[in-house]
Amino acid sequence: MTAAEKTPTLEFELSEGAPVIRARGLHKSFGTFAALNGVDLDVHRGEVLCIIGPSGSGKSTFLRCLNFLEVPTLGTVEVLGQQLRAKGPSLTTIRRNIGVVFQQFNLFPHMSALENVMEGQLSGLGRTKSEAKNGALEALDRVGLTDKAQSRPQALSGGQQQRVAIARALAMSPKVILFDEPTSALDPELRAEVLDTMRKLALEDRTMVIVTHEMAFARLVADRVVFVDGGIIVEEGTPQQIFDRPKSERLRKFLSLVFWGEGRATTTTESGEVPDHTGKGTTTDE
Amino acid sequence: MTVLAADYIFDFGWVEANLPIFFRAAFLTMQILMWSAVISVAIGLVTGQMLLAKSAWLRTPARIYVDAFRLTPMIFQIVAIFFLLPILFDINVAAFPSGVIALSLNYGAFFSEVFKAGVQSIEKGQWEAAHSMGISNTKTLVRIIYPQALKRMLPPIGNMLISLTKDTSLVSIIGVAELFNTAQNVGAATFRQIEVLVLVSLFYLVINLPLAWQVERMNKRLNNDGR
Numbered sequence: 001m002t003a004a005e006k007t008p009t010l011e012f013e014l015s016e017g018a019p020v021i022r023a024r025g026l027h028k029s030f031g032t033f034a035a036l037n038g039v040d041l042d043v044h045r046g047e048v049l050c051i052i053g054p055s056g057s058g059k060s061t062f063l064r065c066l067n068f069l070e071v072p073t074l075g076t077v078e079v080l081g082q083q084l085r086a087k088g089p090s091l092t093t094i095r096r097n098i099g100v101v102f103q104q105f106n107l108f109p110h111m112s113a114l115e116n117v118m119e120g121q122l123s124g125l126g127r128t129k130s131e132a133k134n135g136a137l138e139a140l141d142r143v144g145l146t147d148k149a150q151s152r153p154q155a156l157s158g159g160q161q162q163r164v165a166i167a168r169a170l171a172m173s174p175k176v177i178l179f180d181e182p183t184s185a186l187d188p189e190l191r192a193e194v195l196d197t198m199r200k201l202a203l204e205d206r207t208m209v210i211v212t213h214e215m216a217f218a219r220l221v222a223d224r225v226v227f228v229d230g231g232i233i234v235e236e237g238t239p240q241q242i243f244d245r246p247k248s249e250r251l252r253k254f255l256s257l258v259f260w261g262e263g264r265a266t267t268t269t270e271s272g273e274v275p276d277h278t279g280k281g282t283t284t285d286e
Numbered sequence: 287m288t289v290l291a292a293d294y295i296f297d298f299g300w301v302e303a304n305l306p307i308f309f310r311a312a313f314l315t316m317q318i319l320m321w322s323a324v325i326s327v328a329i330g331l332v333t334g335q336m337l338l339a340k341s342a343w344l345r346t347p348a349r350i351y352v353d354a355f356r357l358t359p360m361i362f363q364i365v366a367i368f369f370l371l372p373i374l375f376d377i378n379v380a381a382f383p384s385g386v387i388a389l390s391l392n393y394g395a396f397f398s399e400v401f402k403a404g405v406q407s408i409e410k411g412q413w414e415a416a417h418s419m420g421i422s423n424t425k426t427l428v429r430i431i432y433p434q435a436l437k438r439m440l441p442p443i444g445n446m447l448i449s450l451t452k453d454t455s456l457v458s459i460i461g462v463a464e465l466f467n468t469a470q471n472v473g474a475a476t477f478r479q480i481e482v483l484v485l486v487s488l489f490y491l492v493i494n495l496p497l498a499w500q501v502e503r504m505n506k507r508l509n510n511d512g513r
Contacts, residue, residue: 069414096420106411110433120419123429172419 018081020045020176020207021066026075028061028231035061036072037231043176043209048202050218051211052242053228054254059211060103062228063180066209067098080175096124099169099177103184105161107153113140113164114149117171125172132171139167143197159190163197176207183214215258219243227251300476301485311468312489318386318454318464319493323447325390330397335427337402348398355395361456364388368460385457393450400442404435437508444501451494465489 019042028036035058043049053059064070066077071086078084079094107116117136121127127135140146143163153161162182169177179198183191195217202208202221212218218225218239225242227235227250235242235251246252336348355363368384371377379387408431416426458467469486473479 067418069418092417092420092422094420095418098418100415100418102411102415104411106409106415108412108415108430108434110437119416119429120421123416123422123425124420168415168419 018045019043019078020047020080021209022078023062023066024076024078026062026065026072026077028058028065028070029073035231036065038075039228039231039233041226041233043207045207046205048206048208048221048223049210049226050222050224050239051209051226051228052213052215052218052254053234054257057229058231059228060180061231063178063209063211066178067095067100069100096120096172097175099172099174101162101165101169101177101179101182103181105153105158105165105185107161107165107168109153112150112152113145113156113167116153116164117168120168120172135171135173136167139171140164142170142200143167157190158186159193162186162194166194166197166201170201176209177201179208179210179212181211181213183212213258215243215255227254229254294480296481297478298481298485300472300478300481304472304476307468307472308465308485308489311463311465311486312493314382314462315451315454315464315489316493318382318389318457318462319451321386322389322393322450322454325386326393326397326450327443329390329394330401333394333398334401334405337398338405351391352395352398355392356399360388360392360453361459363392364456364460367391381457381460381462385454385460385462389450389453389457393446393453396446397443400439400446401435404439405431407438408434440501440505440508444498444505447497447501448494451497452490455490 021041021043023039023041026036026039027034037058039058039062041062051059051063061070065072065075067079068077068084068086068091076083079098082090082094084091084094107113108119111119114133114136117139118129118132121132121135122129137146137149140149143166145160145163145167148156148160148164153164156164166182182198183194186194191214195214198208198210199217199221210218210222220239222239224236225239226233227242227246227248229250235246235248242251243255246255333348333352336344337352339345339348364385367388368379368381371379371384405427412430412434413426416430421430454464455466458464458470461467463471465486469482470479473482476482
């Protein structure tokens, strides 16, 4: 066991206003396909940042680069002032500060909900069993699943599984949580409970980066929205700027496709100007 | 039309006098089995992991070893380790350990492939979830990957252990006085080869049955573990 593995968490002295995550010039290629073409981004403390964009735009790749689940081809990522490197024990240590909630939940199927939430504390942070259990129960309470502590993931609904996954991330007391399309694998009626859980977290002073297709959610909780397309950040701003006054043609086109059939209710503009969304208030099957 | 078969009279009169020899032989067979099983599983765990390594420095030697032992006859390996090692390297290994080494190396090669496949069958997301919580590779393997992989690997592992029991008979050719070797000797002395083979088959059956049951029981337990 290396010294770094023994260190439970990494405590950094953050100067006021220094970003929790600083990404510079990120490029990522898979073979000949360039998924990211130079992305710069700062995530500030307490900020809720939503990343939107079409499928295959590189937004998930970008999120995964932030803790080196994908190692960028070019560029640097600093988390809490520490530069991530693909090799070496420091990556393992830094990752303990970055929670991740995956699209497919990725719960450990051979463990109960409680054990799932305890595992990272035991094997990652080196907490004792009783500490981990207390931490896990507290985290499960936060997502409203104390009564499911002994259940295996298979016995839970998709929404409950994702809430356990959120509890698992929370229990590590991370400095930032990354959400990779947390509701995309869920049936529509199960999304609300997950979004609701996330909204509560957002109201606390938490740093969150959320890749999402839930525009109404992004508008509601985000401090800042980033629109990614073609592996670059095309536009960023407040939810109002992004959803109500999109500047770029690409964003306008994207929004018009996303809001097809949803009507104008979600996208009314302050100026009263009709935004360039094709939705005309028609209702669809859903 | 042959009537010879009907004319053959089975004679088990020699059994009683020879039974102690067979029990001693059965004990030796079980010792070979235990040692080979433990060592081959240990080899398989290490080389299976080496086969999955990113570094070619780890992967290539493991691949060469696995293929050398998987793709050549075990009987050759048993003979080679017993007779060739003294010639080539001037080291003498007694028949029993030499047989155990040969069986372990051969089965270790097959176990490597089983363990490799088992680890590979676990979704990438499990690794990612563990890595994202800062859990080391070794801990991820031990606590997250192997417990899940074991469920999938148990049937092939059980099959291999059962095969191993039977393959211990191959070390008879280098003169280890295990069941099969003893059968040949007693058969030659009593001229009752067929009856002797029937008897030792029963011994193999008696060794393997509890093994097969145990694997089945574990399999059931792992698969019912859904809660």
